Amino acid sequence: xxxxxxxxxxxxxxxxxxxxxxxxxxxxxxxxxxxxxxxxxxxxxxxxxxxxxxxxxxxxxxxxxxxxxxxxxxxxxxxxxxxxxxxxxxxxxxxxxxxxxxxxxxxxxxxxxxxxxxxxxxxxxxxxxxxxxxxxxxxxxxxxxxxxxxxxxxxxxxxxxxxxxxxxxxxxxxxxxxxxxxxxxxxxxxxxxxxxxxxxxxxxxxxxxxxxxxxxxxxxxxxxxxxxxxxxx
Amino acid sequence: xxxxxxxxxxxxxxxxxxxxxxxxxxxxxxxxxxxxxxxxxxxxxxxxxxxxxxxxxxxxxxxxxxxxxxxxxxxxxxxxxxxxxxxxxxxxxxxxxxxxxxxxxxxxxxxxxxxxxxxxxxxxxxxxxxxxxxxxxxxxxxxxxxxxxxxxxxxxxxxxxxxxxxxxxxxxxxxxxxxxxxxxxxxxxxxxxxxxxxxxxxxxxxxxxxxxxxxxxxxxxxxxxxxxxxxxx
Numbered sequence: 001x002x003x004x005x006x007x008x009x010x011x012x013x014x015x016x017x018x019x020x021x022x023x024x025x026x027x028x029x030x031x032x033x034x035x036x037x038x039x040x041x042x043x044x045x046x047x048x049x050x051x052x053x054x055x056x057x058x059x060x061x062x063x064x065x066x067x068x069x070x071x072x073x074x075x076x077x078x079x080x081x082x083x084x085x086x087x088x089x090x091x092x093x094x095x096x097x098x099x100x101x102x103x104x105x106x107x108x109x110x111x112x113x114x115x116x117x118x119x120x121x122x123x124x125x126x127x128x129x130x131x132x133x134x135x136x137x138x139x140x141x142x143x144x145x146x147x148x149x150x151x152x153x154x155x156x157x158x159x160x161x162x163x164x165x166x167x168x169x170x171x172x173x174x175x176x177x178x179x180x181x182x183x184x185x186x187x188x189x190x191x192x193x194x195x196x197x198x199x200x201x202x203x204x205x206x207x208x209x210x211x212x213x214x215x216x217x218x219x220x221x222x223x224x225x226x227x228x229x230x231x232x233x
Numbered sequence: 234x235x236x237x238x239x240x241x242x243x244x245x246x247x248x249x250x251x252x253x254x255x256x257x258x259x260x261x262x263x264x265x266x267x268x269x270x271x272x273x274x275x276x277x278x279x280x281x282x283x284x285x286x287x288x289x290x291x292x293x294x295x296x297x298x299x300x301x302x303x304x305x306x307x308x309x310x311x312x313x314x315x316x317x318x319x320x321x322x323x324x325x326x327x328x329x330x331x332x333x334x335x336x337x338x339x340x341x342x343x344x345x346x347x348x349x350x351x352x353x354x355x356x357x358x359x360x361x362x363x364x365x366x367x368x369x370x371x372x373x374x375x376x377x378x379x380x381x382x383x384x385x386x387x388x389x390x391x392x393x394x395x396x397x398x399x400x401x402x403x404x405x406x407x408x409x410x411x412x413x414x415x416x417x418x419x420x421x422x423x424x425x426x427x428x429x430x431x432x433x434x435x436x437x438x439x440x441x442x443x444x445x446x447x448x449x450x451x452x453x454x455x456x457x458x459x460x461x462x463x464x465x466x
Contacts, residue, residue, distance in 0.1 A: 065397075066401070069394040069395075069397035069398045069401065070352060070356065070391075070394040070395075070398070071394070072356070078341075081341040081344070083341075083344050083345075083348070084348045084352075084398070085347065085348040085351040085352060085355070087347070087351055087355075088344045088345075088347035088348040088351055089344065091343065091344065091347060092340055092341070092343070092344035095340040095343065096340050107325055107328040107329050108311075108314040108316075108325070110324065110325070110328065111314070111316050111321045111322065111324065111325035112316075112321075114318065114320070114321035114324055115316070115317045115318040115321040118318040118320055118321055118354075119303060119317075119318060121351075121355055122318065122320075122354055122355050122358075122359050123303065123305070123359055125355075126355050126356055126359045126360060127359060127360065127365065132360065135383070135386070139382075139386075140373075140375065140379065140383075142373065146373065150368070150373075153368070153372075158303075161302040161303040161304070162302075162303075164298075164302035165302045165303070165317070168299070168302065
């Protein structure tokens, strides 16, 4: 793994503080790491980026497995705390740095926003992770067309259902819930990036694409984008 | 869909109250519904059970799609609130009925517990959902041996990593974190049920199987088990 100073801003109004520095194990094409990059930017937090080149197997070294036995990115290290699973990291950042909030205040609204996020994080993304595509290709011997069809199937099915859920909620504004980014938007933008990369049909998702357009115009999202990472090739 | 009064107990100390009755759309073999059944029992909440027979397609009727555009179970209806995605429902129940708590109090501990839960909910379960197995079988034409190998691969890889994470945390007690059930245990028990059903190798998971044994001896877990549901065949 290589290390590069992120371009994330420092905590507002504070000078560089060795204790406060976070370490993020990330990769430009990892959708889950992309979520955490957005979240850190929204909270105005700085992090050292440690680049894990997944196709090279950086995530499977004994050194990294001690941090993350799942051999996945991202991992966020905050002092003595090793944090894994992107949604758990988003909730942690929201609890430790409440401003700006990633969730609404009412329990039913929080459940709605979390449900949107989990639709992406549980029912779309895990089916299209690199390790899953490699299993279909290498262990099941499926060709590129079949693997791509699998990818598009789950993305389109999942996003179309998310579009319907968001529309049915009647709570979307500039973002999926109201006008400021929540964990739902933080999950949406990386998923739409992946969807476009694989040529998925987004024609049934006008709300999602509109919200994504709004978010990606925000500095915190734009700086977290894959192509904005120093390791992007 | 058929409706059956659940055997969940009523909120402690309260008389039956029409406003307080919850509606759970569930199926005995759904691992995500199993999580919510455990959670309701732990919180001492009653719910009307609406049984969705997944292989018959109850989840794809226009009536149910209005509640859950993802066509998945569970859905929990609490008054005017329609709640989807099991982990969002667990957080909602914990926020609206804080006793007993499903999460520790410290942010770093909450992140650890959520990470354990998400390891199951994002990186094991979604790969082995019925709809995914049907895709492999029907659309990709894979045989039973290949589908079973797929199932076991993701369960064993995921649970072995979870075992390592739990051991590395040094925080397991009778449960995955301390001695009382958290969202992590609520996700673990249904996943181990599925793992055993498909003959997965759990020999590398002594902590997980020990914790599961403890939890399944608790009334709230036992009453939520698939075979304890009236619709079990």
